[in-house]
Amino acid sequence: VLAPRSSVFRGRSRTDRVALVHSEPHVVVLGAGFGGVAAAEVLAEAPVRTTLVDVRYYNTFQPLLYQVATGGLNAGDIAYPLRNLLRTRPRLDFRCARVEGVDFAGKTVLLGDGGTLPYDSLVVATGAATNFFGVPGATEHSRAIYTLDDALAVRAEMFGQLEKADAAALGGGTPAVVVVGGGPTGVETAGALAELHAMAFGKVYRSLDPAMSRVVLVERRDGLLAGFDPRLSRYAAAELRRRGVEVRLGLAVEEVGAGAVRLRDLATGTEQQLACGLVVWAAGVGAGDVVGSLPPTLVDGGRLRVEPTLLVAGLGDDFAVGDAAAAPGPDGRPLPQLAQPAIQGGRHAAAQILRALEGRPPLPFSYRDKGIMATIGRHAAVAEVRVPALGGRAVRLRGRTAWLAWLGLHIVALLGGRNRSAVLLNWAWRYVAWRRGPRVIVGG
């Protein structure tokens, strides 16, 4: 079933080809992120008509959003136009629209533009959304880095503040930047900001002194990078501190105001106020709008309940994958909200839809853990790579080796040759021209 079937199109007229595709079962994939694109790529090679739906006309490579936010990459370098997927896939179609809801009983997707999409099989892959955990003022006064628009907004605000500070202060600093959340996104953002301060202040922002410009990383746990080996977490904290980041552990953000955050020390209960110019919110994710619109009986912890096959529990024949689904991992707990579970889940759901068309029952999803990694900055990263030859045991890397592994993996994982080349060129240029100061990208 997974073998390419494009040969049936050969010699047919355009009208015939459209009629043929429309006579085939219709699969709708909601969300064109890691999971949705992986599912659509498998389905497009089979005798089904697939419609990929996304509110954006491009796929976003979220792991590098923080580099767009800190001026290291161009927005276009990590965005892939979804219609490019259609060029060599006659059975795949794309619909740019917001999904407002799903009528599971009527097998119809409800779109924000008033349209509807009837389907035979469905894959929900609409991801998650920023979770502000109900912290007062967080939605209004902090900035998330979840979408390309978010990243560009952070970049505009940050560089605007730098210009103001440079004009105002001779030998002074900038208002502090507070990064909330010590997971990979928080660590990577704080590391990139510290690098920018160290490279740019006194050099291209001549009035600003890096020693007087704070980047504060706040985490409520007593260590960074939950899920990593504690030695790698400690290395990440030490390396960030060495680069000038104030790593503040065991502190909960109680309130975000205009120009300050209120923090509570979880050990002592004491509170403190921290003046700042920008709060970057990287504290976690919660239910996306599509999952939020579905009956609460289908949802657990902001994600759709799914069976081991990735079928939505209680529905029967609709699948959910990636961040939107609480797919059970080997220990019974939901798999982490990362790219690999989404990609592998998307491929699995697609393969099960094709099995069902042949009258075969769905197989359980078996996740292959390839490891986790996070970068801190130039020549510093941490990685736990699962090696099949060692029975899946984790090999722990840190420093330059982990950094090179991180760079290589992110280049390979990007969609599209143009984006890979652009990112590689930008990184290579930055590496070579390092001593000449920052190369801040502010293009669209």
Ligand SMILES: Cc1cc2nc3c(=O)[nH]c(=O)nc-3n(C[C@H](O)[C@H](O)[C@H](O)COP(=O)(O)OP(=O)(O)OC[C@H]3O[C@@H](n4cnc5c(N)ncnc54)[C@H](O)[C@@H]3O)c2cc1C
């Ligand atoms: C800043 C950041 C950094 C990250 N870094 C890493 C990393 O280094 N490594 C890693 O493994 N993972 C990382 N992740 C997590 C990883 O990106 C996600 O786990 C992954 O994207 C999940 O894939 P998905 O397909 O489930 O959802 P997504 O990739 O989020 O895709 C969901 C899609 O659904 C669309 N959508 C949402 N709602 C609607 C709607 N109502 N109508 C239509 N379309 C809709 C969205 O536009 C989006 O295209 C990071 C995430 C973020 C935010």
